[in-house]
Amino acid sequence: MNFDEIEKQVAKSLENVIGVKKGNIKLEQRLREDLGVDSFSSLELLFELEDSLGIKIPDAEAKKMATVRDVAAYIHNACAAEKR
Amino acid sequence: MKQRRVVITGLGVIAANGIGKKAFWDANCNGVSGVGPIKAFDASCFRSKIAGYVNNFEPSKYMEEVTASKIDRFSQFAIACTKMALDDSRLPSSSKDPYRVGVFLGSGLGGMFFYEKQILAMQEFGHSKTHPASLLRVMPSAPSAHVSMEFNCKGPNLTISTACSSSNHAIGQALERIRQNKADVIFAGGTESPLVFYTFAGFDALRVMSTQACRPFDRERDGFVMGEGAAILVLEELGHALERKAKIYAELSGYGASCAAGHMVMPEPKGKDAARTMALALKDACLKPQDVDYINAHGTATQANDKAETKAIKEVFGKNAYKIPVSSTKSMIGHAMGAAGAIEAVASCLAIEHNVIPPTINYHTPDPDCDLDYVPNKGRKHQVDVVLSNAFAFGGNNASVILKRYER
Numbered sequence: 001m002n003f004d005e006i007e008k009q010v011a012k013s014l015e016n017v018i019g020v021k022k023g024n025i026k027l028e029q030r031l032r033e034d035l036g037v038d039s040f041s042s043l044e045l046l047f048e049l050e051d052s053l054g055i056k057i058p059d060a061e062a063k064k065m066a067t068v069r070d071v072a073a074y075i076h077n078a079c080a081a082e083k084r
Numbered sequence: 085m086k087q088r089r090v091v092i093t094g095l096g097v098i099a100a101n102g103i104g105k106k107a108f109w110d111a112n113c114n115g116v117s118g119v120g121p122i123k124a125f126d127a128s129c130f131r132s133k134i135a136g137y138v139n140n141f142e143p144s145k146y147m148e149e150v151t152a153s154k155i156d157r158f159s160q161f162a163i164a165c166t167k168m169a170l171d172d173s174r175l176p177s178s179s180k181d182p183y184r185v186g187v188f189l190g191s192g193l194g195g196m197f198f199y200e201k202q203i204l205a206m207q208e209f210g211h212s213k214t215h216p217a218s219l220l221r222v223m224p225s226a227p228s229a230h231v232s233m234e235f236n237c238k239g240p241n242l243t244i245s246t247a248c249s250s251s252n253h254a255i256g257q258a259l260e261r262i263r264q265n266k267a268d269v270i271f272a273g274g275t276e277s278p279l280v281f282y283t284f285a286g287f288d289a290l291r292v293m294s295t296q297a298c299r300p301f302d303r304e305r306d307g308f309v310m311g312e313g314a315a316i317l318v319l320e321e322l323g324h325a326l327e328r329k330a331k332i333y334a335e336l337s338g339y340g341a342s343c344a345a346g347h348m349v350m351p352e353p354k355g356k357d358a359a360r361t362m363a364l365a366l367k368d369a370c371l372k373p374q375d376v377d378y379i380n381a382h383g384t385a386t387q388a389n390d391k392a393e394t395k396a397i398k399e400v401f402g403k404n405a406y407k408i409p410v411s412s413t414k415s416m417i418g419h420a421m422g423a424a425g426a427i428e429a430v431a432s433c434l435a436i437e438h439n440v441i442p443p444t445i446n447y448h449t450p451d452p453d454c455d456l457d458y459v460p461n462k463g464r465k466h467q468v469d470v471v472l473s474n475a476f477a478f479g480g481n482n483a484s485v486i487l488k489r490y491e492r
Contacts, residue, residue: 016153019148019150043216044217047215056212
């Protein structure tokens with residue numbers, strides 16, 4: 001999966017979790033401050049991503065993610081590491 | 085001090101034979117059945133292969149799609165019915181003090197759709213497939229919580245889970261709460277969506293479901309038909325309703341509750357406990373047996389219930405029992421379990437409004453043990469001022485409510 005595809009999946013999962021309209025999610029947006037992702041919806045987001053992408057995101061890594069870009073970048077790196 | 089009176093000012097209903105009060109009532113008066121072959125899962129292994137499934141329910145007509153996508157079907161039903169009831173009541177959101185508005189719902193089983201889905205996913209893929217909101221979707225109190233959030237109800241919020249009498253208790257408890265001046269408006273009712281493989285297997289193992297049709301009080305009756313649905317009634321303190329010139333369907337005037345403390349499944353065969361429950365409701369309403377114009381029976385169509393309920397009615401009403409029309413609307417929609425009492429309370433309100441008694445359909449062969457007037461197969465024009473509605477549940481848990489045409 002390339003970065004664009006991952007970005008699309010992250011946006012889709014966010015849409016499912018917080019009900020934002022399609023196309024309105026930007027990479028630079030902050031999860032908590034801009035998108036209203038609270039501690040509970042962050043769990044839902046993690047579940048959606050793990051479920052749709054078949055990956056595992058450790059809680060400690062998830063805690064470091066502040067923006068949409070952080071989420072996509074982590075997944076991108078994790079997928080790349082898996083390939084190597 | 086004079087007791088606070090409680091009236092019903094709005095109705096919302098979802099049943100197998102109709103969504104919304106008009107469709108539901110038209111179907112009821114005309115004896116239209118919503119029971120059919122099960123399509124949601126493969127029922128070929130079961131004795132019973134029919135159910136009262138709610139077709140054509142579109143959650144997005146009543147709530148945001150993102151809300152609907154995150155909750156179980158029984159919570160979707162509850163929100164949809166509350167919206168219908170609220171619209172019907174024309175209760176303006178500005179006129180309500182949110183701290184005086186409560187939500188009292190009954191649900192016998194909880195969110196069975198999501199529950200079954202989760203267990204199967206866990207079995208196949210392990211614990212990581214457990215959604216973080218899993219328990220929040222399944223818990224029986226999820227619908228009352230969602231209704232409070234959707235409609236900003238900050239008053240008392242209760243869920244009652246007593247199997248098939250759940251929503252009659254919810255309505256009765258709400259009545260008492262308004263009488264006690266703890267709330268002015270309560271959305272009361274029940275919701276259930278039990279039509280999944282697991283629930284079906286459980287009732288199949290108990291051998292209590294019909295293989296043919298729901299035929300209450302008929303000699304050939306062979307069990308209940310599982311149904312689903314929900315109903316919400318807007319209960320309002322009389323003064324509150326009069327002040328805003330609300331349409332009043334009926335006064336909720338009595339509630340009786342008891343437990344047989346005998347057997348988990350079988351009703352007490354002489355109907356003594358059921359009779360006591362009806363008598364308590366009459367007493368609470370300050371009415372006499374001869375005041376009752378129509379009995380909406382529990383009438384599940386199991387051999388045991390219908391026989392015991394008939395005996396109980398005779399015990400309370402004496403010779404008059406033969407003159408009072410008794411019908412089971414479950415014959416048309418199946419048994420919606422924890423929602424049954426609320427759906428039947430809506431039918432009772434509409435019977436008072438239209439002076440029509442909905443029939444017991446699928447009635448063909450009289451049973452010497454069940455020899456009352458069951459309003460067979462066709463709705464009937466009849467003056468209806470007072471209705472007694474029964475709900476008797478597993479665990480010997482009984483609840484009866486009385487609805488009465490409103491008079492000053």
